[in-house]
Amino acid sequence: MYFVRVNMTDRTYQVTEVPEKYKYFAGRALTSNVVADEVPPLCHPLGPNNKLVFSAGFVTGTSAPTAARISVGGKSPLTGGIKEANAGTSWGADLANMQIRGLIIEGQPKEKDQFWGLHITWDGKPKVEFFDATPYTKQPLSAVYPPIYEKFGDRVSVCSVGAAAEYGYSNSGVCFNDQSKRPSRYAGRGGLGAVMASKGLKFIVLDRQGAPGVEIADKALFEEGRKKMIDALRTHAITKPKGGLNSYGTAILINIMNEAGGLPTKNFTSGRFEEAPKIAGEAIFETNKDRKGKEIFNHACSPGCIIQCSNTVYAEDGSEITSCLEYESAWSLGANLGISNLDDLAMLNQLCNDYGLDTIETGTTLGVAMEAGVIPFGDSKAAINLVHEMGKGTTLGRILGAGTETTGRVYGITRVPTVKGQSIPAYEPRAVKGIGITYATSTMGADHTAGYTIAPEILGVMGKVDPLSPEGKAALSRAFQATTAFIDSSGHCLFIAFAILDIASGYQGMIEEINGVLGTNWTADDVVKFGAEVLKVERKFNEAAGITKAADRLPEFMKQEPLPPHNTVFDVPDEALDAVFAEL
Amino acid sequence: MYFVRVNMTDRTYQVTEVPEKYKYFAGRALTSNVVADEVPPLCHPLGPNNKLVFSAGFVTGTSAPTAARISVGGKSPLTGGIKEANAGTSWGADLANMQIRGLIIEGQPKEKDQFWGLHITWDGKPKVEFFDATPYTKQPLSAVYPPIYEKFGDRVSVCSVGAAAEYGYSNSGVCFNDQSKRPSRYAGRGGLGAVMASKGLKFIVLDRQGAPGVEIADKALFEEGRKKMIDALRTHAITKPKGGLNSYGTAILINIMNEAGGLPTKNFTSGRFEEAPKIAGEAIFETNKDRKGKEIFNHACSPGCIIQCSNTVYAEDGSEITSCLEYESAWSLGANLGISNLDDLAMLNQLCNDYGLDTIETGTTLGVAMEAGVIPFGDSKAAINLVHEMGKGTTLGRILGAGTETTGRVYGITRVPTVKGQSIPAYEPRAVKGIGITYATSTMGADHTAGYTIAPEILGVMGKVDPLSPEGKAALSRAFQATTAFIDSSGHCLFIAFAILDIASGYQGMIEEINGVLGTNWTADDVVKFGAEVLKVERKFNEAAGITKAADRLPEFMKQEPLPPHNTVFDVPDEALDAVFAEL
Incomplete structure (x- = not known):
């Protein structure tokens, strides 16, 4: 597996083996660790010292189902802290198949208003070419994807940023193609689009032709896990074909x-x-x-998805x-x-x-x-x-x-x-207390995907708990946040959680898939430990960036204005919020 | 001495004796302590839970020279931290003469776009009346001061906010009249104008007629100190009549x-x-x-000033x-x-x-x-x-x-x-390192008045030190910040520092003036201790508001872009910045 570092200051690149430290990191674990190791926490998010890191998950690019997630990481212009946002797209699968474990965009050109594209192909190893992307700027992405596909061929996957990023908006995402070549799948939150644009980068086009694919250390184990995962996804009411998500999205x-x-x-x-x-x-x-x-x-956002929401x-x-x-x-x-x-x-x-x-x-x-x-x-x-x-x-x-x-x-x-x-x-955190704890304490800023306690609080996954009660919710959020950090590193879509939290063999299947790919012997305990370590790394970056537990709070009005129809406020004590990370 | 609390939610007020804890606080020491004690650090600065606190200094309103400062405090919409901004104006002297040690504005009316004025008079004790100030909004202050003076008489002093505050701008100051009734003396920094306007408050008109004046415990001592201060101010090249400041401002x-x-x-x-x-x-x-x-x-901004800059x-x-x-x-x-x-x-x-x-x-x-x-x-x-x-x-x-x-x-x-x-x-902190340390570490955000090391670094006060060298500057900034917190509480203009730092008897005079007013026996050591305590209170508030030492840094570009003509960067190590408060 490779690290590809692209320097946008002088438009050069380097391909190296994945450094030893990062051998067992992928997805969010990889992006967050590289950002923590290499980005100065107090740098300006849109300056030359920020970096943008792409990494697909452990099983992305394999035949594992619902597993084409790509993580994008950097220092966020929106939060000022560390950011990982992910999306489901063939782009992630292609990056993994080209054996690029980390694609790291560095530096910044001197010229403004000039944008570049990367065309990454396989030539015995990953090969990067630059092309002038300025003609594609300031247009709707749906207008520029067709000519890009025309230029590079139907089989490529395309990552891009839109006008919002070109303008440097803190609200701007990193866009990926869906299965119908639409610019529609976003690593949307936290403004990483502006980070990409600040580096003069408009497109990253992947052409995986000839690439060797993802290496799998223990194919039999992987296959076993994959089947368990497929069974769980095909069985659970929320994730099964013609189930809730497939029918109604x-x-x-x-x-x-x-x-x-x-x-x-x-x-x-x-x-x-x-x-x-x-x-x-x-x-x-x-x-x-x-x-x-x-x-x-509904259809799948990316190859190999069973849920198709x-x-x-x-x-x-x-x-x-x-x-x-x-x-x-x-x-x-x-x-x-x-x-x-x-x-x-x-x-x-x-x-x-x-x-x-x-x-x-x-x-x-x-x-x-x-x-x-x-x-x-x-x-x-x-x-x-x-x-x-x-x-x-x-x-x-x-x-x-x-x-x-x-x-x-x-x-x-x-x-x-x-x-x-x-x-x-x-x-609404005043009506669903656990998710409010996730919003308050997540390293990402308010983010439901960081610890989706909605699953038990509203959907009855793992058994129903009272959404209006603050009791026990700090522990619930903590467990969800740690598990999520692992899932975000696995390459699976977070929606597998509905199935694997209710169906134990599905959970086991996820672990077996990953052990199969990596040749590891991770257990369910390791899942939580791994996730907790990712959170700690992110938390440490945020602290160095000046984000402390005082920022682990919901806005004042939610503690003071009762919300109809329940007329409740957010009444989780600060101590419970502080306990989320203190007890991690 | 009194505390006057005005509740803008229901337009009521209370007059009480100064609470015991605050008996030996005035000016910045008073505003910062009241804010730290009463304002929730995480409240929205423009919401009902912020407070706006006015306090004149210890010797404001007496015959001490160059001592008509009024401090305004609250949680800043600009920094999110504690804020004290001060100005020189007859308003401060009048507040002190009405024996109001603290004027505290609380609450918030439900209606928007309706503004009120306070008319505070003396009737055996301070008396507050409300008047409709909405007709005076959205106009230049120089257009509304004349009708206000017409309405309340020539002898009043007028505090106000302008359109910037009415719009809720984080850049909006609290304005006071100068000696010619101009709306020109500002407690300008940190957006406290918007805090005042968020409470529906447009004017505070003081009419001191009949008020008893400032009580002086030991008149002889006060007089002795006052004379020393006057001598120092009249002697020093920067502060003396027709000296640098008087001639050229x-x-x-x-x-x-x-x-x-x-x-x-x-x-x-x-x-x-x-x-x-x-x-x-x-x-x-x-x-x-x-x-x-x-x-x-030049002329004086406020009564009793010798410098007149x-x-x-x-x-x-x-x-x-x-x-x-x-x-x-x-x-x-x-x-x-x-x-x-x-x-x-x-x-x-x-x-x-x-x-x-x-x-x-x-x-x-x-x-x-x-x-x-x-x-x-x-x-x-x-x-x-x-x-x-x-x-x-x-x-x-x-x-x-x-x-x-x-x-x-x-x-x-x-x-x-x-x-x-x-x-x-x-x-420029890249050319004057000590002031950069003050900017970085001040509780107020970047603020030259928080610790004006320009005095030695550029003006040679206390002997000249090399502005380009970072050596010894953390200690210098710390000493200036602590002394300044005391001067900001004394009621004196910061510009007395030029004279009293070079002329020891002037420094002694400042202390004697205050001991004379309060009946205390403070020494030069107490000055620094007092100032340090104020800084610690402010620092603690900021920490609870989520502002940590990671925020005690200059912007990234100043560490990376050399500044012509010296082509130097800001090279004070982070450790030196952290030492400013660690060793306080």
């Missing part, structure tokens, strides 16, 4: 969270949105049927508006803005994909802008205009592009739903 | 700092500005003479453009922007006074905006337009009003001269 959660009173509405002033059913997964499914959309059941939203004439409209996006751009027009909501989502914006951060930013009176709540056409402002880099667009916290500061708003500078996603 | 430093290569120019890309002489104190003096301005020699800048026709154009303002709005047109520079200063903006933060913000290409360096007319945008609350104006760091973030700029969110003032 992640937006199936809209009605569920609304029912639970935990669907943040109109900039976190209520936990219930009257018009929620209009933007729910069920509504998307029925609307697509009515409109005779090409795909009614990515939807497409079609217009009245049956043409595609966007793919994929996730729960978090339907929430942030819908309920959180008081918007229930599904077509406009889908368009908002598509604009985020085209401009390279994180949908969650965009929606929460517009929520704060609405609270500031920039546009009214519920005005979907005005919201579309605001996202266009962001995409055009206007003065107003730049404010919004800087994210929710900055927008709150610019408009002097106090109800600003952020932790460590990153906005709170689609699950 | 603080802007005398323009040529001195330029000569030293430490005048930050064009957003901190050089330490020397070719056109510096055009905006220097000498130029102001000569121009005023040519233009037959009313006051050629406040200048006025006159237009060609002899009419007044602004007062006072300080060194830091002439630098921030001049050299830092590449602007040398004195009339336009004076107009920029006046607009800041009228809109309620801190001149330092405004200039550094415009510097970053110029670097971002919003307007060109050196374009003074365009700069004037930008300040008008701020005053009007336009979209662009709001970005700039949020301060330098936010503007940098919005435009994706990496050369952003801030520490703890507050911009670096008029002395």
Whole structure:
């Protein structure tokens, strides 16, 4: 396996063997360790000393199911701390098949407004060529992917950044192609798109032709694990074919969270949105049927996925508006803005994909802008205009592009739903206490994927616990955060958790897959230890960057404003929050 | 002495005796202790739980010379930490004469866009009445002071906030009248204006008629000290009548700092500005003479000042453009922007006074905006337009009003001269190392007044030390910071330091004045101890607010970009920075 280091200051690169220290790291474990080892914690995130690190997971690129995740790491311009964001895409599988364990982008060119692309091919080992990407800038990504595919061939995978990143927005993601060559799968959170663009880098095109693929140390063990994993995913009600996620996509959660009173509405002033059913997964499914959309059941974001939860939203004439409209996006751009027009909501989502914006951060930013009176709540056409402002880099667009916290500061708003500078996603912590602990304490800023306690608190995975109670939730969040750090390193999609937490053989299968690939003898204990070590490394970086436990807190208003319909505040004591990492 | 607590939630007030704990606190010591005791460190600075605290110094309101300082404290919207900013004004003397040791503004009204004024009179004890101040909003302060004086009489003193504060800008100061009823003396740094406005408070009018004045425990001792202080101030070259400050104002430093290569120019890309002489104190003096301005020699900002360093800048026709154009303002709005047109520079200063903006933060913000290409360096007319945008609350104006760091973030700029969110003032730390240590470690964010090592490093006060050397500067900054915290509590203007650090009897005089007022037996050792305790209280608040030693650093670019003409970087080791407070 290789480390490929690309120096954007002088446009050179180096290919080396993976250093000994990193031999048993991949995905998030790899990106976070490289960032911790090599990035000065106090560097400017958009300056020459930050680095952008790509790594696929241990089993990415193999035949393991639902395992095409690519991790992207660096110092975040949004949080000022360490960041790992991941996405499911053939790009991850291709990177792994080219045996690139770490792709590390360093330095910064002197010239501004000139952008480059990398074309990485296999020539006995990875080979990097640079191409001028400036002609592709300041356009919607859906307009530039076709010519890129034309230039490099249908079999390549494409990573890119959009206009948002070119403008240096703290809200800008790193984009990857889906199975239909759409620029739609995002390592979205934390502004790593701007880090990539700050290095003058617009595209990374992978052509895996001739590459040897992922080496597997113990094929029989791997195969055994893989089968267990497949069985678990095919059995569990949430993950099985034509199950919850496959039929309705992640937006199936809209009605569920609304029912639970935990669907943040109109900039976190209520936990219930009257018009929620209009933007729910069920509504998307029925609307697509009515409109005779090409795909009614959902598709896979990346090769080898069993869950296949990515939807497409079609217009009245049956043409595609966007793919994929996730729960978090339907929430942030819908309920959180008081918007229930599904077509406009889908368009908002598509604009985020085209401009390279994180949908969650965009929606929460517009929520704060609405609270500031920039546009009214519920005005979907005005919201579309605001996202266009962001995409055009206007003065107003730049404010919004800087994210929710900055927008709150610019408009002097106090109800600003952020932790460590990153906005709170689609699950109200006043109604679901465990997820609030994850938001508060995650090394990533507010992030549901960092420790998805929604599984037990709302979905009854591992048995149901009371979402409104703070009891025992610190331990729950801690366990989820550690396990998640491992899953994020495995290459599997986090959604395997639904199946493997309920079906023990699935969990065992995950471990066997990885032991098969690496030739290790890891146990279930090692999973948690490994994850905890990743968290500790991230935590240490954050401390050196000036982020302490005082930042492990939800915003003041959530402790003081009762949230309808339960009329509860976030009442987890600070001591419980501090215990999450103290007892790790 | 009294504590007056005004609750803006329900517009009530309470007058009590000063609590025992605060009996020997005044000025900064009082505001910082009340904030530390009563304000939750993680509260939103513009929310109902922040407080705004006013306190005059120990000898303010007495006949002690150069001692009319008023301290304003609270949690800063700019730094997120504790803030004390002070100004020289009759308002401070009046507050002290009304025996109000602490005026504490609490709570927040539900209605937005409605503003109130307080009219505080003496009726056997302090009496507070509320008046509707909404009609005075969104206007230049120079337009609203005359009707306020008309309404309440010529003898009142007036504290106010301008439009910048009404808009909630993190760059907005608390304004006080000068001796000619101008709204021109600012507790400017850190955004406390927005805190005041967030409480629905626009004015605090003091009418001291009938008030008993400051009680003096030992009049003979006080008188002895006062005479020593007067002698020192009248003797020292910098502070004496027709001396440096009286003749040329603080802007005398323009040529001195330029000569030293430490005048930050064009957003901190050089330490020397070719056109510096055009905006220097000498130029102001000569121009005023040519233009037959009313006051050629400078005037006092507040009653009883010997130094009298406040200048006025006159237009060609002899009419007044602004007062006072300080060194830091002439630098921030001049050299830092590449602007040398004195009339336009004076107009920029006046607009800041009228809109309620801190001149330092405004200039550094415009510097970053110029670097971002919003307007060109050196374009003074365009700069004037930008300040008008701020005053009007336009979209662009709001970005700039949020301060330098936010503007940098919005435009994706990496050369952003801030520490703890507050911009670096008029002395280049790469050319003057000691002041860089003060910027880095001050509890206030970058602040030259927190520990003015310029006195020895540039002006030779206490003997000259090499500004370019980092040696011994941590100890120097520490000593200055502690002594300053005491002076900021004494009620004296910081400029007494020039005289009392060179003339031992002056230093003794300061202590005797205070012992005379309080009936204490404090010694020179107690001065440093007292100051150190204030710093520790502030530091503790900041730590609880999430500000740690990782924030005690200058921005990355100052450690990496050599600054012409000396081509030096800021090379004080982190260990020396950490030692400032570790050894306090």
